[in-house]
Amino acid sequence: MIPGPVEFEEEVLRALGAPSLSHTDPAFIVTFGRALQRLREVCLAPSAQPFVVSGSGTLAMEMAVANLVEPGDAALVVNTGYFSDRMAKILERHGAKVTHVRASPGDAPTVEEVKARLERGGFKVMTVTHVDTSTGVLAPVEGLVKAARALGVLSVVDGVCATAGEVFHQDAWGADVYLTASQKAVGVPPGLALVTASPQAMAAWKGRKAPVASVYSDWAEWLPIMEAYAGGKPSYFATPPVNLVSALDVSLGQILAEGMEARFSRHQRLARAFRAAWSALGLRLLPVSEAVTANTLSAVYYPEGVDASLVGRVKAEGVVIAGGLHPDLKTRYFRVGHMNRVGPGDVLVTVGAVERALLAAGHRAEAGAGLRAAESVLAAR
Numbered sequence: 202m203i204p205g206p207v208e209f210e211e212e213v214l215r216a217l218g219a220p221s222l223s224h225t226d227p228a229f230i231v232t233f234g235r236a237l238q239r240l241r242e243v244c245l246a247p248s249a250q251p252f253v254v255s256g257s258g259t260l261a262m263e264m265a266v267a268n269l270v271e272p273g274d275a276a277l278v279v280n281t282g283y284f285s286d287r288m289a290k291i292l293e294r295h296g297a298k299v300t301h302v303r304a305s306p307g308d309a310p311t312v313e314e315v316k317a318r319l320e321r322g323g324f325k326v327m328t329v330t331h332v333d334t335s336t337g338v339l340a341p342v343e344g345l346v347k348a349a350r351a352l353g354v355l356s357v358v359d360g361v362c363a364t365a366g367e368v369f370h371q372d373a374w375g376a377d378v379y380l381t382a383s384q385k386a387v388g389v390p391p392g393l394a395l396v397t398a399s400p401q402a403m404a405a406w407k408g409r410k411a412p413v414a415s416v417y418s419d420w421a422e423w424l425p426i427m428e429a430y431a432g433g434k435p436s437y438f439a440t441p442p443v444n445l446v447s448a449l450d451v452s453l454g455q456i457l458a459e460g461m462e463a464r465f466s467r468h469q470r471l472a473r474a475f476r477a478a479w480s481a482l483g484l485r486l487l488p489v490s491e492a493v494t495a496n497t498l499s500a501v502y503y504p505e506g507v508d509a510s511l512v513g514r515v516k517a518e519g520v521v522i523a524g525g526l527h528p529d530l531k532t533r534y535f536r537v538g539h540m541n542r543v544g545p546g547d548v549l550v551t552v553g554a555v556e557r558a559l560l561a562a563g564h565r566a567e568a569g570a571g572l573r574a575a576e577s578v579l580a581a582r
């Protein structure tokens with residue numbers, strides 16, 4: 202129950218453990234082509250160009266920046282924590298002049314603040330972390346990307362802890378790059394960088410003057426490969442991770458079978474159950490309001506008198522959760538991921554384990570209070 206890698210479905214793991222086909226095998230060509238199409242559907246981005254590349258989420262971030270940003274371009278970072286700082290670092294390395302709009306840890310800048318900044322002009326790109334995994338903060342991403350689109354600024358949305366878990370309509374909202382990694386809500390073991398780029402993003406890349414500063418990230422290398430597989434032909438630039446791509450195809454198929462709206466609302470319902478439990482146990486969340494609270498993970502302060510040893514106590518109760526990550530608050534909170542195949546049973550097992558660990562650590566709460574609160578949300582349909 203950590204915010205990635207998450208637990209994976211049997212069928213996904215079987216695809217990963219199957220014998221590796223040649224990347225030119227007709228069966229693999231079909232699989233890769235279908236996975237690319239399914240990625241578009243999961244991002245609700247029928248007009249986007251998908252890229253599926255060996256790497257982690259950080260490579261997906263770098264790929265977006267390397268292809269869109271030229272030295273001297275101005276970039277606005279909507280900063281909600283650790284992964285927004287990472288995006289800024291990547292932007293700066295690629296020569297961008299970075300401006301931050303920050304909120305205090307646990308909060309997100311408002312659409313109005315960001316819009317006012319963008320209106321002063323000069324920005325080529327705006328980056329947003331959909332869910333900041335360090336704080337559990339959900340950015341007001343719909344309003345942000347719509348504002349950027351209205352002002353002709355390219356938007357890059359880091360969906361690594363959100364894609365296929367949090368509501369996102371890439372085409373309808375006009376987001377230019379949505380990026381993620383395989384191991385979070387997409388439900389595939391670590392190893393894939395996933396990017397969907399709008400026609401506007403592709404046009405900005407085509408119109409650039411400076412060459413892309415990384416061969417491995419360059420869309421000029423990858424676009425012909427993605428187009429070939431989508432068209433039923435093999436092509437080679439760098440060996441595709443055939444087993445991971447097969448596993449991705451299986452997982453995306455399962456996600457689409459559940460349905461995007463059903464999947465988004467399942468994540469919301471489970472997150473509500475967790476929130477009810479934390480509150481019944483007298484715990485406080487990092488996110489400062491419900492509006493900025495993610496549905497894919499919980500970030501929860503340790504109560505008075507309880508420290509980071511709680512994570513080990515919860516593990517002894519049979520559930521793996523994560524400690525803090527935000528540099529300013531690291532030792533003061535824990536994180537519980539609730540993505541992908543998580544169901545009501547996982548909520549109850551996890552809340553039960555945290556509750557027992559808290560009581561053992563000396564926290565005063567009524568045994569069963571968290572479980573009852575979670576169950577009352579789960580039972581109300």
Ligand SMILES: *Cc1c(COP(=O)(O)O)cnc(C)c1O
Nearest residue numbers: 257258259284332334361362382
């Ligand atoms: C996990 C995560 C990343 C980094 O992904 P890696 O696969 O670890 O490189 C980036 N952004 C967000 C929001 C994340 O949650």
